[in-house]
Amino acid sequence: MTQLKNDLLLRALRKETVERPPVWMMRQAGRYLPDYIKLRDKYDFFTRVQTPELATAITLQPVDQVGVDAAIIFSDILVIPQAMGLEVLMEEGKGPSLPxxxxxxxxxxALITTGAEESLSYVMNALSLTKKELNGRVPLIGFAGAPWTILCYMIEGKGSKTWDKAKQFAYTQTELAHALLQKITTITIDYLKAQVKAGADTVQVFDSWAGSLSPADFKIFAQPYLLQIADALKDDAPVILFPKGSWYALKELSESSAAGVGIDWCVSPQMARELTQNKITLQGNFDPAKLLAPIPDIKKAVKEMIDAFGIQNYIANLGHGITPNVPVDHAKAFVDAVKEYGS
Structure with a gap:
């Protein structure tokens, strides 16, 4: 095993003392980087995901060009529905659809819940190759979509602002919804364990559509499955849960087996700390749209954000994925501002 030269992220997740917070950005490997766009113009989406050399090259771009403290494997949350036997189409600029x-x-x-390591071997190969190429520079993050979010796509068949069909299914066919959520959870646990085996140092579970649920319904349809994943992985690698929009669950999630919890910009650092009582490492929560502000404003806002969270038990990140229109030097300014903090 190569010794990590920069293990800030893992130390923050273990709640060890750090000299500054680690920093990375959700969706850092991708659409705002000119070198990514070159590959996008040449290869379709799933070719990029399923070709380990391409996925590795894309994963490394933000490490080389923006200077983040962690790499996150280039992949997609919808590889799980594919592994379960569903077709997933991805059109540039249109987003995913499940026919x-x-x-x-x-x-x-009829859904398949076994064999994720084999059916998604291209993800494992990409992780192993990336790990080798990183050569200990920074930790490598693996990830999966959360069961509720995956259910949303499986029922709805495409993206939605309100997820009416998915919610209707959950509320009118509750037993079936739980059967589906459990199947997704089972294969996701195997998938994440395989990712750790292939080289992921930590894993993040993206519950992108958790915020569509009320606090009471989050407790029924999202939280139990997130906790199941965190419990199953706790001895393998630190788990970061990111239920976007679900600030109301912070207290309970802070008492789980997860090492970190991601938050968006709709909750203040003070409130997040209060709800979690410093029991868990917090990650977030810069509004990606703010990366379009002038660079001096970005740097000032980053400093204020870290002041509010404190350096310890904290990972500087965005409150959601970086958007395609962010200039690379603005993304770099965000990262640099974290690295310069307190120096």
Missing amino acids: KTIKTKADID
Whole structure:
């Protein structure tokens, strides 16, 4: 095993004392980087995801060009529906679509829940190759979509602002919804364990659409499955949970097996600390749209953000993924501002 030269992220997740917070950005490997766009113009989305050499090259770009403290493997949360036997299409600029959605018990029964390590071996190969190429420079993050978020796509068949169909399914066919959530959870646990085996130092679970649920419904349809994943992985690697928009769950999530919890910009650092009582490492929560502000404003806002969170038990990040229109030097200014903090 290569010794990590920069293990700030892992130290922050273990709640060890750090000299400054680690920094990385969700969706850092991708659409705002000119070198990524060159590859995008040449290869379609799933070719980029399924070709380990391409996925590795894309994963390394932000480490080389923006100077982040961690690499996150270039992949997609919808590889899980694919591994479960559903077709997923990805059109540039349009987002994902699943031609066949889940409607009945028979549809759920037909889903595959085993063999993720084999069916998604290209992700494992990309992780192993990236790990080798990183040569200990920074930790490598693996990830998966959370069961509720994956259910949303499986029922809805495409992106949505309100997820009405998914919620209707959950509220009217509750038993089937739980059967589906459990199947997704089972394969996701295997998938994340395989990622750790392949070289991921930590894993993040993206519950992008958790915020569509009320606090009471989050407790029924999202939280139990997030906790199940955190419990199953706790001895393998630190787990970061990111249920976007679900600040109301922070107290309970801070008492889980997870090492970190990501928050968006709709909750203040003070409130997040109060709810979690410093029991868990917090990650976030810079509004990606703010990266379009003038560079001096970005640097000032980053400093204020770290002042509010404090250096310890904290990972500087965005409150959601970086958007395609962010200039690279603005992304770099965000990273640099964290690195310069307190110096």
